[in-house]
Amino acid sequence: MVKITIDRPGCISCESCWTLCPDVFEQDSNDDLSSVTEQYRVDGNPAEGEVPDDLTDCAQEAADSCPVTIIFVEE
Ligand code: SF4
Numbered sequence: 001m002v003k004i005t006i007d008r009p010g011c012i013s014c015e016s017c018w019t020l021c022p023d024v025f026e027q028d029s030n031d032d033l034s035s036v037t038e039q040y041r042v043d044g045n046p047a048e049g050e051v052p053d054d055l056t057d058c059a060q061e062a063a064d065s066c067p068v069t070i071i072f073v074e075e
Contacts, residue, residue, distance in 0.1 A: 002056050004040070004049040007070035008033045016065040021058035024051050025071075034071070 004024060011033040017025040018034060028035040028046060035041075036049030051059055056075065063071035 001050050001052060002059065003074040004036055004051055004059055005072040005074075006034050006036065006047045007072075008035070008047045010068050010070040012068055014067055016067070017062035017071060020065055021055070021062040024049065024055055024059045025062055 006025075008031075013027065013032050013034070015027070018027055022037075024037055024040060025034050026037050027033070035046035040049040040051045042048045042050055056073070059071075060073050063069075063073050
């Protein structure tokens, strides 16, 4: 299990994370910012998630691609 955090207010909706790793990230329909997909949210918080190990690589790739470096992956 890895922990995902998105500093959502800093998101510029560049589409990179949810394009690279749609299992973990999605565009929130209310504010257009990146969110953790519903199934992996912690306490329903769109900024915080716990994802299984087999999604670590794609989550990390998405984090590395973020132009404003607001995605954090903690193993
Ligand atoms: S990669 Fe970063 S800036 Fe781009 S949509 Fe995802 S969180 Fe937002």
